[in-house]
Amino acid sequence: MTLPDTGLEARITPTPSAAARRRPAWHPATVVAVSPETPNARRIVLDVPTWPGNDPGQHLDLRLTAEDGYQASRSYSIASSGDATSVVLAVDRVEDGEVSPFLVDAVEVGDALEVHGPLGGWFVWRPGVSDRPVQLVAGGSGIVPLAAIAGAHADAGDPAPFRLLYAVRTPEDVFFRSELARAEAAGVDTTIVYSRRAPDGAAVPAGRLTREALAAAVFPPDTGALVYVCGSTPFVEQVLRWLGELGHDTTDVRAERFGGS
Amino acid sequence: MTVLDGNALAGALTEVLGVDPTTTLLRCSGCGALGALGRTRVHASPMGSVARCGGCGTVLVTVVDAPGRRWVGLPGARAVAAMA
Numbered sequence: 001m002t003l004p005d006t007g008l009e010a011r012i013t014p015t016p017s018a019a020a021r022r023r024p025a026w027h028p029a030t031v032v033a034v035s036p037e038t039p040n041a042r043r044i045v046l047d048v049p050t051w052p053g054n055d056p057g058q059h060l061d062l063r064l065t066a067e068d069g070y071q072a073s074r075s076y077s078i079a080s081s082g083d084a085t086s087v088v089l090a091v092d093r094v095e096d097g098e099v100s101p102f103l104v105d106a107v108e109v110g111d112a113l114e115v116h117g118p119l120g121g122w123f124v125w126r127p128g129v130s131d132r133p134v135q136l137v138a139g140g141s142g143i144v145p146l147a148a149i150a151g152a153h154a155d156a157g158d159p160a161p162f163r164l165l166y167a168v169r170t171p172e173d174v175f176f177r178s179e180l181a182r183a184e185a186a187g188v189d190t191t192i193v194y195s196r197r198a199p200d201g202a203a204v205p206a207g208r209l210t211r212e213a214l215a216a217a218v219f220p221p222d223t224g225a226l227v228y229v230c231g232s233t234p235f236v237e238q239v240l241r242w243l244g245e246l247g248h249d250t251t252d253v254r255a256e257r258f259g260g261s
Numbered sequence: 262m263t264v265l266d267g268n269a270l271a272g273a274l275t276e277v278l279g280v281d282p283t284t285t286l287l288r289c290s291g292c293g294a295l296g297a298l299g300r301t302r303v304h305a306s307p308m309g310s311v312a313r314c315g316g317c318g319t320v321l322v323t324v325v326d327a328p329g330r331r332w333v334g335l336p337g338a339r340a341v342a343a344m345a
Contacts, residue, residue, distance in 0.1 A: 024275045061272035075269060119271035121284040122299025233264050251300075259263030259305060 022052040024117050026063075031111045032086065038173050041092040041141060042104045043079075048115060053083035056152040057124040057145045057228070059256075060087070060117030064099060074099045077145035077230070077256070078118070079176065081152050087115070090175055092141035123228065123256045125149045127156035132226045135219045136164040136188075137239055139209075139231025140173070145256060146230055147176040147183075154186035162188040163225075165217040167209045167235070170197040191217040211242040221247040226254070233257040263305045267298040267312050273324045277333045282341075290339040291319030297344075298322065313337075 033045040054060075058081075063073040080088040093104040107113075123145060125134060134153070136146040143166055153162050164183070168174055171194065184190045193213055198206040219225035227248060229239050236257045244250045271283045283299035294316045301312040301321060309325035309332075319337035326332075335341070 024272070024281055059268070059271070073272075075272060116272050116276070119275065119281060119283075120268045120299070121271075121281055122297060123266075123268050237264075255266055255300070256268055257265050259265060 022054065022118055024119050025050075026114055026116045027051055029087070029113045029115045031107055031109050031113065034107065034109060037090045037175050038092075040104075040173070041090055041175065044089045044091060044103060044107065046087045046089065046113065046115065048085050048087050051085045051087060051115075052118070053085075054078055054081055054087070054118035055121075055124045055126055056081040056148040058118040058120050058148075059123075059145065060115045060119055062089075062099070062103075063114040063116070064102065065114070072099050073116075075119070075258075077148075079144045079147050079179075081148045090141065090144050123230070123254050125152070125226075125228065127152055127158040130226070131160050133161040133163070133219050133223050135225040135227045136162070137214075137218065137227065137229045137231075138164070138166045139235035139239075140168060141175065142229075142231030142235065142256070142258070143175045143180075144230075146228060147179055149228065150183040150188050151179055153188065154183045157186075161219070161223075161225075163217070163219055164188050164190045165193065165214065166190065167193045167195060167231070169195050171199045193217075209239075211245065214239065214242050215246050218243075218246075221249070226252070228254045228256075230256040231258070233259060265303040265305050265310075267301040267303055267322075269303050269305065270298070270310060270312060270322065270324060273310070273326075273331060274322075274333060277324075277331055284344050286342040286344065287321050287335075287338040288340040288342075289314040289317065289319050289321060290337045292317040293339075295342075 027048045027050045029046040029048045032047045035043045037043040059075050059077045061073050065071050076089050091103045094100045138146045193209050194206045195208045229236050236255050274282050285298050303312045311320050312322040321337040323334040
């Protein structure tokens with residue numbers, strides 16, 4: 001019997017489940033550092049004494065409790081990985097959001113939060129598991145989990161070929177500038193596409209990402225690259241459509257869409 | 262209504278089921294397709310979330326938050342399998 005090609009089929013990779021190694025749980029966390037990441041986003045470093053560590057690409061749920069007991073929780077990708085009990089987040093302000101304005105504008109060193117994690121075994125890459133080339137495609141703050149993956153690749157001296165395509169509005173909107181430069185120095189072939197304003201002297205003028213620019217920057221389909229795409233829902237859907245048109249097996253692409261909150 | 266991925270259900274499902282199910286394979290009861298929960302499309306609203314089969318649209322998983330409890334349903338998953 002042949003099953004219909006529905007797009008739901010997943011290629012099963014023999015990677016051990018992250019959940020088997022690091023069981024998710026709620027953990028108390030303390031904010032130990034905050035710094036501006038971009039004009040619209042903030043880097044937040046949490047100390048989580050009971051954190052079991054996390055794989056590159058995983059996320060956590062962050063819960064805020066107001067004085068009246070009201071609770072709100074949201075998912076955030078983790079920019080760090082490994083066994084450390086410090087966890088790095090970078091949060092973009094969503095103007096009418098409920099949680100992100102608090103995290104970007106109001107949270108301070110010493111504040112207590114709760115985090116649930118590490119979460120997700122799907123949008124994860126681990127060094128040394130496979131020699132497949134890896135293509136990372138980020139839109140805006142979708143760079144966060146991909147920065148963790150690129151950083152883990154660089155730190156491990158992993159031999160898999162890596163490329164990063166990063167779409168941002170302006171040079172000031174680039175997250176993790178020094179971390180990405182370090183990954184690039186370690187061999188991550190990096191292309192940044194600026195949609196609104198490019199740096200002075202840039203060879204390519206500012207403009208929205210196109211299918212042609214995507215095709216020029218990413219590994220061709222015949223390389224068998226494992227593709228990770230993270231960004232807003234419209235960005236991810238557009239990139240997936242183009243990857244399919246360019247001949248990539250989109251049933252094998254790992255995508256992480258985020259809504260606004 | 263926000264469209265997300267099965268990844269987004271990891272936290273809620275872990276709380277109810279005790280394991281992270283995003284790499285769990287689900288067999289769609291509508292069309293028989295087999296795929297990882299992490300790559301389904303999830304439609305999220307303030308009422309809750311549903312994960313649908315990419316092939317036929319069958320609702321595979323539902324998550325609804327009610328006061329004091331969280332409900333998880335697997336209405337369209339005929340079988341589940343863990344990746345070894």
